Amino acid sequence: xxxxxxxxxxxxxxxxxxxxxxxxxxxxxxxxxxxxxxxxxxxxxxxxxxxxxxxxxxxxxxxxxxxxxxxxxxxxxxxxxxxxxxxxxxxxxxxxxxxxxxxxxxxxxxxxxxxxxxxxxxxxxx
Amino acid sequence: xxxxxxxxxxxxxxxxxxxxxxxxxxxxxxxxxxxxxxxxxxxxxxxxxxxxxxxxxxxxxxxxxxxxxxxxxxxxxxxxxxxxxxxxxxxxxxxxxxxxxxxxxxxxxxxxxxxxxxxxxxxxxxxxxxxxxxxxxxxxxxxxxxxxxxxxxxxxxxxxxxxxxxxxxxxxxxxxxxxxxxxxxxxxxxxxxxxxxxxxxxxxxxxxxxxxxxxxxxxxxxxxxxxxxxxxxxxxxxxxxxxxxxxxxxxxxxxxxxxxxxxxxxxxxxxxxxxxxxxxxxxxxxxxxxxxxxxxxxxxxxxxxxxxxxxxxxxxxxxxxxxxxxxxxxxxxxxxxxxxxxxxxxxxxxxxxxxxxxxxxxxxxxxxxxxxxxxxxxxxxxxxxxxxxxxxxxxxxxxxxxxxxxxxxxxxxxxxxxxxxxxxxxxxxxxxxxxxxxxxxxxxxxxxxxxxxxxxxxxxxxxxxxxxxxxxxxxxxxxxxxxxxxxxxxxxxxxxxxxxxxxxxxxxxxxxxxxxxxxxxxxxxxxxxxxxxxxxxxxxxxxxxxxxxxxxx
Numbered sequence: 079x080x081x082x083x084x085x086x087x088x089x090x091x092x093x094x095x096x097x098x099x100x101x102x103x104x105x106x107x108x109x110x111x112x113x114x115x116x117x118x119x120x121x122x123x124x125x126x127x128x129x130x131x132x133x134x135x136x137x138x139x140x141x142x143x144x145x146x147x148x149x150x151x152x153x154x155x156x157x158x159x160x161x162x163x164x165x166x167x168x169x170x171x172x173x174x175x176x177x178x179x180x181x182x183x184x185x186x187x188x189x190x191x192x193x194x195x196x197x198x199x200x201x202x203x204x
Numbered sequence: 205x206x207x208x209x210x211x212x213x214x215x216x217x218x219x220x221x222x223x224x225x226x227x228x229x230x231x232x233x234x235x236x237x238x239x240x241x242x243x244x245x246x247x248x249x250x251x252x253x254x255x256x257x258x259x260x261x262x263x264x265x266x267x268x269x270x271x272x273x274x275x276x277x278x279x280x281x282x283x284x285x286x287x288x289x290x291x292x293x294x295x296x297x298x299x300x301x302x303x304x305x306x307x308x309x310x311x312x313x314x315x316x317x318x319x320x321x322x323x324x325x326x327x328x329x330x331x332x333x334x335x336x337x338x339x340x341x342x343x344x345x346x347x348x349x350x351x352x353x354x355x356x357x358x359x360x361x362x363x364x365x366x367x368x369x370x371x372x373x374x375x376x377x378x379x380x381x382x383x384x385x386x387x388x389x390x391x392x393x394x395x396x397x398x399x400x401x402x403x404x405x406x407x408x409x410x411x412x413x414x415x416x417x418x419x420x421x422x423x424x425x426x427x428x429x430x431x432x433x434x435x436x437x438x439x440x441x442x443x444x445x446x447x448x449x450x451x452x453x454x455x456x457x458x459x460x461x462x463x464x465x466x467x468x469x470x471x472x473x474x475x476x477x478x479x480x481x482x483x484x485x486x487x488x489x490x491x492x493x494x495x496x497x498x499x500x501x502x503x504x505x506x507x508x509x510x511x512x513x514x515x516x517x518x519x520x521x522x523x524x525x526x527x528x529x530x531x532x533x534x535x536x537x538x539x540x541x542x543x544x545x546x547x548x549x550x551x552x553x554x555x556x557x558x559x560x561x562x563x564x565x566x567x568x569x570x571x572x573x574x575x576x577x578x579x580x581x582x583x584x585x586x587x588x589x590x591x592x593x594x595x596x597x598x599x600x601x602x603x604x605x606x607x608x609x610x611x612x613x614x615x616x617x618x619x620x621x622x623x624x625x626x627x628x629x630x631x632x633x634x635x636x637x638x639x640x641x642x643x644x645x646x647x648x649x650x651x652x653x654x655x656x657x658x659x660x661x662x663x664x665x666x667x668x669x670x671x672x673x674x675x676x677x678x679x680x681x682x683x684x685x686x687x688x689x690x691x692x693x694x695x696x697x698x699x700x701x702x703x704x705x706x707x708x709x710x711x712x713x714x715x716x717x718x719x720x721x722x723x724x725x726x727x728x729x730x731x732x733x734x735x736x737x738x739x740x741x742x743x744x745x746x747x748x749x750x751x752x753x754x755x756x757x
Contacts, residue, residue, distance in 0.1 A: 090551040097558055159546035177588075178546055180553015180580045 080125040080193055081105045085115045085141065086157070087133045091178075095128065098182050099189070112141045119145070124152055126193055128185070129172075131158040146171050153192045157185065210261060214254035217245050228252070250280060300483055303327070303379070307487050310380045311494035315501040322387040323379070324491040325357040328467050328484060330372070330382055336451070336467040336480070337365070340398070342405055342416065343463040343495070351416060351464060353405030356398035357386070358470065365471040404444055409461065414438065416464045419454040425485050426452045427476055451476055453484055455492035462492045462499075527720070546587055553580030601722060603638040604646075606670050606677045606742055612643075613650035614668070617658070621666075626658045631669040639677050639742035642722055646742070649715035649726075650679065653738050656696075656712055657683040675745060681738040688730035696728070 082104045084095045092108040099106045107122065109115035111133055119127075127145060131138040142154055153173040173195070174188045216222045221239040224230070229248040230237055237244045249255045259277065263270045310323045321341060328339040338358030342351040359365035377385065386394075395402070407416050415437055419426045428434075429449045431442035442448065450468035454461075467484065469476060556576040563570045614628055621628055657666055667682040688696065696712050719726045719740065727739040 088547050088551070091547060091554075094551055094554040094558070098554065101558075101561075159550075178550050179584055180550045180557060180577070181584075182554060182557070 079103060079105055081107070081123065082189070083107050083109065083115065083118060083124040083127040085109045085112075085127065085133070085138065086130040087111065088130075091130070095182075099186070102186055102189075104189070112136050112144075115141055116144065119149065125196070126189060127152060127154045128189070129154055129156055130178075131156055142171055151196075153196050155185070155188055155192060210265070213258045213261075215249055215252055215258045217241075217249045217255060217258070228254070250277065250284075300486070304487055304490075306379045308490050310383065311490050314494070315498050317495070317498040317502050318391060319383070319387050320491075320494045320498045321355050322391060323383040324465070324495070325355060326383040326386050327379060327487065327491075328465065329357050330379065336476075336484075337469045337471045337474075338467065340401070340405060340445075340466040341463060342407065342466070343499075344409065344461050349409045351405075351407040351409060351461075353398075353402030354463070355391070355395055356402060357390075357394050360397060362471055401444060415441070415452055416454075416466075419452040419464060420456065420461050423454060423456055425454070425481050425488070427478075427481050428452060446470065449476055451481060451484065453488050455488055455495060457489070457492045457496045460496065462496050465491075546584070549580055549583055549587070553577060553584065556580060601640055601642050601746070603640055603746075604643045606636050606639045606679065607632045609639070609641070609643060609646060609742075610650060610668055610670060610679060613647045613654065616647070616651045617654045620655065621658055624658050624661065625663040626661070626666065627664075628654065628666045628668060631667065633670040633672055633677070636670055636672050636677050637744045639744055640746045641724065641742055642718075645718040645722070646724070646740075649718050649740070650681070652712060652715045653681055657681065657686070657736070661685055672744075673741070676741045676743050679740040679742060681740075683736045683738075684734070686730075686736050687732075687734040688736055690730075693728060693730045 082099055084092055084099070084106055086092050086095070086108070087110055089110070092110070096106045096108055107118055107124070109118055115127075115129075118124075129138040129141055133141075138156060138158070142156065145152060145154055154171075155174045155176060156172040157176050157178055159178045173192045176185045176188055179185075216227050219226075220241050222230075222244075224235070224238065227237075227244070227248060229252050230244070234248075237248065259274065263274060307323065307327050311320060314320055314323070325339045325341060328336050336358075338356065340356045341354050343354040344350075345352050359368055372382065407414050409417065411417050412421065413436070415426060415428060427449075428437065428451070431437055431445075431448040431450065432439065433448075434442075445466065445468065447468045447470050450466055453465040453467065455463045455465065465484075465488070467476075553576070556573050560570065560573045560577060563573060610630060610632070614630060617628070620626075654666065654668075658664070664685040667680075667684075669678075669680050669682075671678045671680070716726050724743065725739075725741045727741070728736065729739075730736045
């Protein structure tokens with residue numbers, strides 16, 4: 079069972095992700111800001127993180143850079159209301175980019191795809 | 205013979221009244237002289253041959269008063285001749301003053317250079333004016349420091365002269381009438397007629413020896429005679445005019461050399477008198493002044509036109525700037541609003557889906573939940589469109605094949621077109637140069653135009669063509685199925701408005717905004733007789749993107 083960390087400043091969105099992704103069989107932990115996310119990342123291990131880019135006064139990109147720097151093996155999916163971040167070079171560090179939607183199908187598919195890719199890499203010894 | 209003995213005087217001076225026919229010098233209109241002896245003697249008898257013979261008889265009579273009377277009679281006649289001469293002079297001057305007044309009035313009323321020149325030259329050559337045969341006008345070209353032949357008037361042959369003068373005679377027109385006739389019907393013809401002479405009438409302003417320069421320097425007219433044999437005159441100049449006598453009139457205002465007029469009697473060879481020269485001299489100043497004023501007015505007009513053009517361009521640029529600022533502002537606001545709305549919308553839609561998943565098919569509440577899901581999805585689509593609009597402010601340009609661009613757009617709308625029985629006919633231009641564009645955005649724009657075109661209609665044609673122009677490639681989309689009013693056209697290109705014909709105006713406004721951002725003109729023409737033509741002018745060269753600063757600010 080894969081463990082996911084969802085970081086979003088909106089409580090209802092965290093709740094929605096938790097419910098929906100739990101239904102898909104994932105164990106979901108949530109964080110409302112960077113400090114909370116960093117704390118959880120320090121205490122537990124996760125297979126994948128779903129990050130919102132706009133976190134009140136913080137930036138999900140900043141957290142993404144931190145994760146990439148410290149946890150090379152953990153893939154990250156960026157989730158944002160802004161499609162324009164797709165063209166932001168910093169966002170390219172992420173494994174995937176999903177535009178926020180009430181229909182979580184795309185997010186779920188991306189999680190599956192990214193996790194499968196991670197498994198393949200592990201199997202290949204990369 | 206004693207004087208008292210003479211009774212058979214030939215003249216009628218000794219009778220108080222006479223009958224018609226008694227005096228050979230009294231005819232119709234002079235009836236009142238028949239009964240007025242004193243007036244008859246003063247006005248008629250003194251000049252009468254009968255009276256002269258009576259005077260001889262009186263002298264021969266040896267009367268002592270005869271010589272005295274003879275002296276008085278001779279002096280009376282001399283004074284009468286002088287008075288007559290003065291009266292003639294006054295008449296001439298009166299005519300001249302009248303003519304000058306007329307000329308001044310006409311010249312003052314016009315600021316049109318051609319009209320002023322027509323008046324000036326007509327005044328010199330018209331019989332009612334100075335009555336010279338021909339006149340040539342040279343104007344100063346201050347940039348080139350020359351005087352150059354500009355206009356001429358007059359006949360080139362005796363035959364033409366006879367015809368023209370008869371025409372003028374029968375017309376009985378005043379100076380203004382004649383000059384207007386000349387301006388309207390003859391100005392260009394006269395200019396062409398004298399073209400060979402005018403183009404060779406070039407005098408350098410610094411050629412101090414030239415007769416025209418001398419006239420300008422001395423500020424007075426010069427009457428040139430014996431032109432073919434004078435040492436101080438360029439023989440070629442005389443040959444060019446073809447006359448040995450002509451008048452050179454300088455045109456000067458204050459200290460400015462405006463030009464010169466050359467006048468001659470090429471046809472009649474009438475001697476140019478000192479009087480002719482003085483007559484013409486009197487009106488050279490008003491003519492020079494009017495020419496300068498008209499030239500200045502012409503230059504002012506040119507500057508006004510330039511200013512008007514510049515103002516128009518400025519206005520267009522200002523409008524474009526305002527439009528771009530509006531677009532950029534709209535982009536920022538919509539982006540911010542969209543972000544604020546998207547999260548709650550996502551929560552609503554997401555939870556509605558979650559609930560729906562766990563709601564049995566026969567649950568009556570399922571329909572309501574489905575409605576929430578559908579509405580939330582539609583709102584998300586609208587938000588997506590709005591966010592794309594704000595994204596449009598940041599294009600990424602590169603060189604692309606214009607035909608590939610159109611084909612890609614056509615592929616995107618193919619399914620929809622087939623569903624609506626629409627045929628898109630693409631006429632691809634050959635050997636087109638690559639165009640410098642943001643491929644994604646430009647494809648989006650073409651697709652939007654195509655979708656707007658077929659929106660709500662069935663069974664029609666759209667013609668799309670590509671064609672190379674000088675520094676761009678035109679993509680032209682012709683929709684023959686719609687008719688748009690001016691208001692509908694304006695609304696079509698304004699964000700967030702709706703036209704009754706074409707649905708949401710955002711797509712088209714977005715397309716325009718995207719193209720504006722890339723500095724690509726979108727021209728939409730909707731003539732009243734129907735049809736709409738969209739022309740997108742794709743640049744073939746990489747140029748500065750003037751709107752980037754606005755968008756980025």
